[in-house]
Each structure stands twice: as C-alpha cells, then as structure tokens.
Amino acid sequence: MLPSRLWQIEILEDIKNKKALILKFLLPLFFLSPLMTARLPENLKAVFFSLAVLFIGTFGSAVGLVRLRESKMLERLAILPKSRSILVSDYILSNAIFDILQMFAPLAVITLLGGPQPLRVLLVFICYITAILSANALGVLVSLITSSSGEVHLYAILTVLFIGGLSGLFILPTHGSLTTAFAMLPFRQLADSLIYAWGGTFPRLSLLAPFSGGVFFSIPLLLSSYLFRFH
Numbered sequence: 001m002l003p004s005r006l007w008q009i010e011i012l013e014d015i016k017n018k019k020a021l022i023l024k025f026l027l028p029l030f031f032l033s034p035l036m037t038a039r040l041p042e043n044l045k046a047v048f049f050s051l052a053v054l055f056i057g058t059f060g061s062a063v064g065l066v067r068l069r070e071s072k073m074l075e076r077l078a079i080l081p082k083s084r085s086i087l088v089s090d091y092i093l094s095n096a097i098f099d100i101l102q103m104f105a106p107l108a109v110i111t112l113l114g115g116p117q118p119l120r121v122l123l124v125f126i127c128y129i130t131a132i133l134s135a136n137a138l139g140v141l142v143s144l145i146t147s148s149s150g151e152v153h154l155y156a157i158l159t160v161l162f163i164g165g166l167s168g169l170f171i172l173p174t175h176g177s178l179t180t181a182f183a184m185l186p187f188r189q190l191a192d193s194l195i196y197a198w199g200g201t202f203p204r205l206s207l208l209a210p211f212s213g214g215v216f217f218s219i220p221l222l223l224s225s226y227l228f229r230f231h
Contacts, residue, residue, distance in 0.1 A: 035049060036109045046192075050167075050169055053103060053132055054160055056099060058156055061140055062159075070148075111124060127189045127209045133216070134213050144220075167185040189205065
C-alpha cells in the first residue's frame with residue numbers, strides 16, 4: 001500500500017536506510033563537537049548552535065520537497081481528497097520531529113557543559129522546538145521558489161544567511177546583557193534562551209517563541225496551494 005500522506009513518505013524515507021539514519025544522528029555530533037568544549041565562550045556556543053538548527057532544518061526540508069516534486073510524488077498526492085495545507089503541515093511536522101531527535105544530543109551536551117540552572121532549561125527546550133519547526137517551515141518556502149534540485153541548495157544557503165543575519169546571529173550577545181533588537185525571531189530566541197540557562201539575563205521576548213513559531217508555521221500553510229501547481 002502506497003503512503004497517502006507526506007509524513008508517511010518522509011518516515012519511510014528516513015527509516016528504510018539504516019546506515020543513512022545512523023549517519024543522520026552521528027553527523028550533528030561530529031560537526032558540532034567543537035562546541036562541546038569548555039574553552040569556547042558561551043555566547044559563541046549559543047549562536048553557532050542556533051545557526052546549525054537553522055541550517056539543518058531549512059536545507060533538509062527544502063531539498064526533501066524538491067526531491068518529492070522531481071519524483072512526481074507531489075503530483076500523485078495532489079489527486080487525493082486531502083487538504084493541501086494538511087499535507088504540508090504533515091511534512092513540516094514529520095521533518096521537525098526527526099530534526100528534534102537528531103539535534104537533541106548535541107543540545108543536551110552543550111547545555112550541560114554550560115552549567116545550566118535547572119528551572120531555566122524549560123525555556124531552552126521550548127525555544128529549541130520552535131526554532132526547528134520554523135526552520136522546516138522556511139525550507140518549504142524555499143522549495144516554492146526553486147524549480148530544480150540544482151537551485152535549491154543555492155536558495156537554501158541564501159535563506160539561511162539572510163534569516164541568520166536578520167536574527168542577529170552574526171552579532172554575539174554578551175553573557176549578562178542580551179541584544180534584543182532581533183529577539184522576535186525564533187533562532188535568536190534559542191540563542192538567548194541558552195545564555196539565560198547559563199546564568200544570563202532573562203530574555204523576555206523569548207516567551208513569545210510559540211507565537212513566532214506559529215507565524216513561521218502558518219505561512220507555508222497559507223501558500224500550500226502553490227506547492228501543488230504543476231506545469
């Protein structure tokens with residue numbers, strides 16, 4: 001029986017190749033291992049981890065959707081009596097769940113090495129989920145403006161650089177005084193929440209993380225009909 005939902009397709013793709021699945025979980029540990037040292041400043045760890053979340057979520061989501069389009073899978077799903085927005089939300093959520101699991105080990109190590117205050121870790125977890133969900137939603141938007149697998153990588157990296165800059169991730173916050181100019185975006189909220197967990201100033205705007213994540217999540221759903229337009 002063929003899968004009838006995008007989340008089913010994504011789960012099958014992720015689990016059918018066990019070696020690829022293992023690598024998917026090991027690679028973040030490998031690439032983020034420099035952050036898992038006590039020598040790096042905490043603000044640097046927070047910013048680079050947030051950039052990694054933005055990069056992995058956006059690239060994975062965008063490349064996956066373009067692959068489904070080129071394999072004609074989206075055309076097959078388009079004829080099913082299912083809402084386009086439901087199909088897209090399935091895709092975002094299924095990718096986000098895998099990314100949350102994939103990046104959880106590096107997050108746990110980085111957070112623990114910073115000597116977190118236990119009651120502050122909850123905000124980190126909320127901002128972490130929000131940032132990954134938002135990154136995957138961005139990936140869907142990237143796929144809407146690309147026409148081939150060759151283009152998707154270029155547009156994805158440009159999107160990561162633009163949103164990373166807009167989030168202020170190229171401006172290091174200080175440990176005791178957070179930069180709040182960009183704190184309405186979920187990726188900066190993640191960085192600020194990590195610094196707060198390590199004893200920094202309370203980032204009040206990070207409490208809006210569920211709201212900012214909801215905005216990012218809603219935009220691809222509103223534009224979902226464009227994803228299923230075929231020439």
